[in-house]
Amino acid sequence: MADNNYDAIVVGSGISGGWAAKELTEKGLKVLMLERGRDIEHIKDYVNANKEPWDYPHRGRPTQQMKLDYPVLKRDYPLNEQTLGMWANEKDNPYTEEKGKPFAWFRGYHVGGRSLLWGRQSYRWNKWDFEANGKEGIAVDWPIRYNDLAPWYSHVEKYIGVQGSKHGLDVLPDGEFMPAMDLNCVEKDVAARLQTYYKGLRHLFIGRSANITQPLPNRVGCQYRDKCWLGCSFGGYFSTQSSTLPAAKATGNLTLRPFSIVSKILYDKDKKKASGVEIIDATDNKTYTYNAKIIFVCASAFNSTWLLMNSATDIWPGGLGSSSGELGHNAMDHHFRCGASGNVEGFDDKYYFGRRPTGFYVPRFRNIYDDKRDYLRGFGYQGGANRQGWGREIAEMSIGGNLKDALSEPGPWTIGMLGFGEMLPDHSNTISLNKDLKDKWGLPTLHMNIEIKDNEKKMRKDMMQDAKEMLEAAGIKDVRDWDSGYEPGMGIHEMGTARMGREAKTSVLNGNNQVWDAPNVFVTDGACMTSASCVNPSLTYMALTARAASFAVSELKKGNL
Numbered sequence: 001m002a003d004n005n006y007d008a009i010v011v012g013s014g015i016s017g018g019w020a021a022k023e024l025t026e027k028g029l030k031v032l033m034l035e036r037g038r039d040i041e042h043i044k045d046y047v048n049a050n051k052e053p054w055d056y057p058h059r060g061r062p063t064q065q066m067k068l069d070y071p072v073l074k075r076d077y078p079l080n081e082q083t084l085g086m087w088a089n090e091k092d093n094p095y096t097e098e099k100g101k102p103f104a105w106f107r108g109y110h111v112g113g114r115s116l117l118w119g120r121q122s123y124r125w126n127k128w129d130f131e132a133n134g135k136e137g138i139a140v141d142w143p144i145r146y147n148d149l150a151p152w153y154s155h156v157e158k159y160i161g162v163q164g165s166k167h168g169l170d171v172l173p174d175g176e177f178m179p180a181m182d183l184n185c186v187e188k189d190v191a192a193r194l195q196t197y198y199k200g201l202r203h204l205f206i207g208r209s210a211n212i213t214q215p216l217p218n219r220v221g222c223q224y225r226d227k228c229w230l231g232c233s234f235g236g237y238f239s240t241q242s243s244t245l246p247a248a249k250a251t252g253n254l255t256l257r258p259f260s261i262v263s264k265i266l267y268d269k270d271k272k273k274a275s276g277v278e279i280i281d282a283t284d285n286k287t288y289t290y291n292a293k294i295i296f297v298c299a300s301a302f303n304s305t306w307l308l309m310n311s312a313t314d315i316w317p318g319g320l321g322s323s324s325g326e327l328g329h330n331a332m333d334h335h336f337r338c339g340a341s342g343n344v345e346g347f348d349d350k351y352y353f354g355r356r357p358t359g360f361y362v363p364r365f366r367n368i369y370d371d372k373r374d375y376l377r378g379f380g381y382q383g384g385a386n387r388q389g390w391g392r393e394i395a396e397m398s399i400g401g402n403l404k405d406a407l408s409e410p411g412p413w414t415i416g417m418l419g420f421g422e423m424l425p426d427h428s429n430t431i432s433l434n435k436d437l438k439d440k441w442g443l444p445t446l447h448m449n450i451e452i453k454d455n456e457k458k459m460r461k462d463m464m465q466d467a468k469e470m471l472e473a474a475g476i477k478d479v480r481d482w483d484s485g486y487e488p489g490m491g492i493h494e495m496g497t498a499r500m501g502r503e504a505k506t507s508v509l510n511g512n513n514q515v516w517d518a519p520n521v522f523v524t525d526g527a528c529m530t531s532a533s534c535v536n537p538s539l540t541y542m543a544l545t546a547r548a549a550s551f552a553v554s555e556l557k558k559g560n561l
Helices: 015-026 064-069 127-136 146-160 185-197 240-250 301-309 454-473 538-558
Strands: 005-011 031-034 254-257 260-268 273-281 287-297 338-343 360-362 379-386 414-421 430-438 444-449 477-483 518-523
Touching (some): 005 015, 005 273, 015 031, 015 240, 015 287, 015 538, 031 287, 127 146, 185 379, 185 414, 185 454, 240 254, 260 287, 260 301, 260 518, 287 301, 287 538, 301 430, 379 454, 414 454, 454 477, 518 538
Parallel strands (some): 005 031, 005 287, 287 518
Antiparallel strands (some): 273 287, 338 414, 338 477, 430 444
């Protein structure tokens, strides 16, 4: 549209931003999508998608120079030759950490964001997840319930393609699934033994993932290459590039502008709503302004909150949405990197086909029904059994040292389980603007003051002990439990800091993801989360975004925005 005017602006192009663009353009709105990083075109720009480990000079391992250039990424698996260039430049985009409270912030600044890098695990929240805060007096109550989001979960699942099996569990609701991938022979044996030992109270089944097992328009079924992190030329998994961006472009209503760092949301104090955004072009450092009737902030949790904090500071010193005193507070992640593993006997004559891109999943069983622990909430497990090192089945562990190459002589079977635990929202876990440290473009950076509390520390003991107990009950040998050390951020599931709530005085957003102080601004990524559950959050972001987009267009047509 002429004169830099649009119906809607979407800030960010990752999982949430892609969904916002798709839904808004398909409903007839002219949309400008702003991405701070470079464009990555589907297929053409997946430069490593067809490489094998031996095609890399250092067989995929990080070099000493890479460790110097990426001091944060080197703390865990993301730093490697295979995905180099897919993570934010840490020198250009610094941040600070509170002394004694490390926070590992793994970011992807490019079109598609971390939708190109995610682990693809796709689970619905359960009814208790939305009720727990209110019942336990933790933080604030969610303004929505499972039934509010259930149809949107279905809407999203049908479109992105989620493979999985149905089990009728309250703790992990079934969804709209494509045919499930198979457990291998060892996993099937372990699943059956656990079912018997725990009398049907614990379950092990294939991890539900956004890898398609049937074709979708312009997408081929998963090829069992397990190279999802490198970009999939087949569209075998859901990403912005393979799914939502082509749909938005097909409407003719989308304008995509990469290299566009949104520095502030422009606020009209007379109309009490936003009028547009101001950006810095990352290539020429010039400032540009774009106007819109509605704005969807989907820059990833902490960047979205950064944008709010850097906006309308002439009216609210703490930024747009800060009137409640909760903006920047209640940061969360999923704590993990502990569990158990062991050796499997009796299957040395068995193998498996292909490189399955998901492992098994064990749903939460603590603090539900009659089970009561000395901590709140619970955890689930991801894991796998194979003959190459069980860690390769878990996206959060499978890049780097484990080079994913099939061995010509398979070793003995091993199996492992990795716990993912819920982190409670806590007002003292904060992010804030650091105006003393500027980024490459002269903008203030973020300061992290985040740590796990006693509740999570107590939970971690069970995450190890329960895994060990289950594996031993299933006949696994030489079982050992372990904790390889966790710091917030490593789960790459950062959430909170602009939470939803029922009252403007205690939350940043209302039940439709609108900023209380500017109702035409919607925040639908991880920033909006009021609590964290223990399951991977991306499917919930997508459902919330689709729901908010539908509401926004309806309100726009009524003249309410």
